[in-house]
Amino acid sequence: MAVYTEVTDEELAAFVGAYDIGAVLSLKGIAEGVENSNYLMHTQAGFYILTLYEKRVEEADLPFFLGLMEHLSTRGITCPQPVKNRAGAALGRLAGRPAVIVTFLDGMWVRRPDAGQCAMVGEALGKLHLAGADFAGRRANSLSVQGWPPLLHAVEARADEITQGLGDLIKQELAHLEGVWPQGLPEGVIHADLFPDNVFFLSGKLSGLIDFYFACTDAFAYDLAICLNAWCFEADASFNITKGMALLDGYERVRALRDEEIAALPTLARGAALRFLLTRTVDWLNRAPGALVKPKDPMEYVKKLRFHQRVEGARDYGLNR
Amino acid sequence: MAVYTEVTDEELAAFVGAYDIGAVLSLKGIAEGVENSNYLMHTQAGFYILTLYEKRVEEADLPFFLGLMEHLSTRGITCPQPVKNRAGAALGRLAGRPAVIVTFLDGMWVRRPDAGQCAMVGEALGKLHLAGADFAGRRANSLSVQGWPPLLHAVEARADEITQGLGDLIKQELAHLEGVWPQGLPEGVIHADLFPDNVFFLSGKLSGLIDFYFACTDAFAYDLAICLNAWCFEADASFNITKGMALLDGYERVRALRDEEIAALPTLARGAALRFLLTRTVDWLNRAPGALVKPKDPMEYVKKLRFHQRVEGARDYGLNR
Numbered sequence: 001m002a003v004y005t006e007v008t009d010e011e012l013a014a015f016v017g018a019y020d021i022g023a024v025l026s027l028k029g030i031a032e033g034v035e036n037s038n039y040l041m042h043t044q045a046g047f048y049i050l051t052l053y054e055k056r057v058e059e060a061d062l063p064f065f066l067g068l069m070e071h072l073s074t075r076g077i078t079c080p081q082p083v084k085n086r087a088g089a090a091l092g093r094l095a096g097r098p099a100v101i102v103t104f105l106d107g108m109w110v111r112r113p114d115a116g117q118c119a120m121v122g123e124a125l126g127k128l129h130l131a132g133a134d135f136a137g138r139r140a141n142s143l144s145v146q147g148w149p150p151l152l153h154a155v156e157a158r159a160d161e162i163t164q165g166l167g168d169l170i171k172q173e174l175a176h177l178e179g180v181w182p183q184g185l186p187e188g189v190i191h192a193d194l195f196p197d198n199v200f201f202l203s204g205k206l207s208g209l210i211d212f213y214f215a216c217t218d219a220f221a222y223d224l225a226i227c228l229n230a231w232c233f234e235a236d237a238s239f240n241i242t243k244g245m246a247l248l249d250g251y252e253r254v255r256a257l258r259d260e261e262i263a264a265l266p267t268l269a270r271g272a273a274l275r276f277l278l279t280r281t282v283d284w285l286n287r288a289p290g291a292l293v294k295p296k297d298p299m300e301y302v303k304k305l306r307f308h309q310r311v312e313g314a315r316d317y318g319l320n321r
Numbered sequence: 322m323a324v325y326t327e328v329t330d331e332e333l334a335a336f337v338g339a340y341d342i343g344a345v346l347s348l349k350g351i352a353e354g355v356e357n358s359n360y361l362m363h364t365q366a367g368f369y370i371l372t373l374y375e376k377r378v379e380e381a382d383l384p385f386f387l388g389l390m391e392h393l394s395t396r397g398i399t400c401p402q403p404v405k406n407r408a409g410a411a412l413g414r415l416a417g418r419p420a421v422i423v424t425f426l427d428g429m430w431v432r433r434p435d436a437g438q439c440a441m442v443g444e445a446l447g448k449l450h451l452a453g454a455d456f457a458g459r460r461a462n463s464l465s466v467q468g469w470p471p472l473l474h475a476v477e478a479r480a481d482e483i484t485q486g487l488g489d490l491i492k493q494e495l496a497h498l499e500g501v502w503p504q505g506l507p508e509g510v511i512h513a514d515l516f517p518d519n520v521f522f523l524s525g526k527l528s529g530l531i532d533f534y535f536a537c538t539d540a541f542a543y544d545l546a547i548c549l550n551a552w553c554f555e556a557d558a559s560f561n562i563t564k565g566m567a568l569l570d571g572y573e574r575v576r577a578l579r580d581e582e583i584a585a586l587p588t589l590a591r592g593a594a595l596r597f598l599l600t601r602t603v604d605w606l607n608r609a610p611g612a613l614v615k616p617k618d619p620m621e622y623v624k625k626l627r628f629h630q631r632v633e634g635a636r637d638y639g640l641n642r
Contacts, residue, residue, distance in 0.1 A: 009431060009432065025428070025429075026427045030350060031349070032349060042368075042427060107347060
């Protein structure tokens with residue numbers, strides 16, 4: 001949950017005055033999104049989300065994210081749309097931070113996804129990968145294998161405060177993955193953070209995708225590996241192969257995986273687990289007393305990583321071939 | 322900011338299914354209200370606030386609060402209205418907690434109120450006191466002078482962790498107030514927590530009042546004393562007599578203060594400062610590391626209390642007679 005930045009009435013009125021959406025009638029900080037400050041804003045023209053980008057988002061990346069959301073929408077993917085001001089700009093500044101207004105998207109995220117929802121997410125991910133194919137923007141994935149050593153360095157000395165041996169686990173896993181990380185897989189725009197809270201459902205159907213602020217150019221199968229981690233484990237960290245099967249099957253209904261992607265899946269899944277283990281460990285060790293955001297538990301990803309380490313092939317995730 | 326309780330999709334659908342407001346389209350936790358979990362809910366019928374009452378609110382008091390909101394609305398006070406389900410009940414249970422759906426109220430609260438807004442708040446407070454006159458419900462003020470000794474007891478041993486001498490300051494102030502606390506002042510329904518974040522403005526006018534969960538039966542002038550504390554001090558804890566004058570003047574345009582209320586005002590203002598100093602001290606000393614709610618600074622009320630201790634009469638607050 002997140003509201004890091006308070007906005008004064010005067011600043012807000014000046015900012016919104018540059019748009020054709022009427023006066024602000026209501027502004028409520030919403031408890032979603034860990035990276036930015038998000039407000040639900042009611043204006044005379046309707047409901048919107050006002051986002052202020054906090055330090056974790058690179059300002060130089062914002063045109064990529066906003067352009068991607070616009071592009072995907074024209075290709076049939078339902079996602080929030082940046083609203084442009086009268087000068088034609090989607091990106092502005094408010095309270096000293098980059099800020100945008102995006103359209104409000106109905107929908108609810110599921111706390112406990114079932115296999116049917118996993119199938120729909122797989123399908124949506126496949127569609128996202130195809131829809132991004134002709135997007136001109138490129139952005140390197142700063143949280144892929146090259147981005148992990150600095151994170152290891154940041155947590156190495158204190159990781160064992162979380163659990164005995166965590167530092168060694170991360171170090172050894174990183175060394176392994178650096179040696180075997182796949183190259184040359186089919187790539188394009190990936191979401192890179194398609195967790196349940198970023199996927200909306202309405203009346204039993206997937207209704208939209210949100211939060212493109214980790215999107216980047218990387219291997220499609222890595223995005224799928226992130227989703228296997230995010231959607232197919234139970235609360236006790238056991239892998240639900242029925243959900244895995246549903247997710248992979250949903251994906252392949254849209255985009256068939258190549259042999260080299262299938263072969264790489266266990267390695268990519270280990271990498272995805274390590275990536276979230278690393279960032280959660282950083283957040284956990286740096287949590288401030290009294291902070292507004294409750295950091296997510298790194299131990300969840302220790303367990304997931306250990307599962308992937310024992311996997312022998314994509315069949316163990318439910319792939320039927 | 323507050324979302325203490327997560328609601329599952331199934332529970333929510335079952336709860337909302339008992340109302341005539343259509344299906345839920347969106348539910349976002351909002352970062353407002355320290356005592357309860359609040360969600361902004363979009364249904365097929367419109368926007369609502371869903372509130373889950375957490376431990377600080379006594380379930381037995383809820384019919385008083387909800388009945389009061391309904392009563393005030395019929396008397397011309399704009400405030401959220403409890404929505405009744407098909408069985409005619411405003412109060413239900415969700416995720417193991419008492420829960421209500423209230424109407425969504427547009428409006429923005431002001432971070433830095435000016436004298437004009439103080440005048441409008443004074444006037445609204447006077448109207449609230451008159452509008453509550455024929456409300457049948459009664460609720461004792463559990464946070465008035467009789468309720469302070471248990472709070473002192475709870476913080477006594479550790480208050481000096483906040484500032485040297487705080488324990489003694491509170492103890493001596495409480496002893497003083499117990500001896501001089503006024504009796505027999507005009508009383509009725511008071512809001513008892515009319516801080517800036519509970520007052521909405523739109524287009525320069527006061528548009529509504531929210532959060533009646535401290536409302537109770539007590540002296541009207543005590544409510545005014547709470548507002549003097551909440552609205553008329555600057556960020557550096559200096560008292561702005563222009564704002565005090567505006568607040569008192571606004572109030573008296575609606576309801577004239579009696580001589581005994583005027584005489585009691587400095588004592589009531591000290592009591593109001595002590596009441597918020599006590600609860601903030603409790604919250605501060607009991608803040609959990611990583612908690613979602615950032616406790617408010619007790620020192621603000623130490624400074625306000627010290628101001629009131631030096632006040633000689635209601636003239637020092639800006640009363641022109």
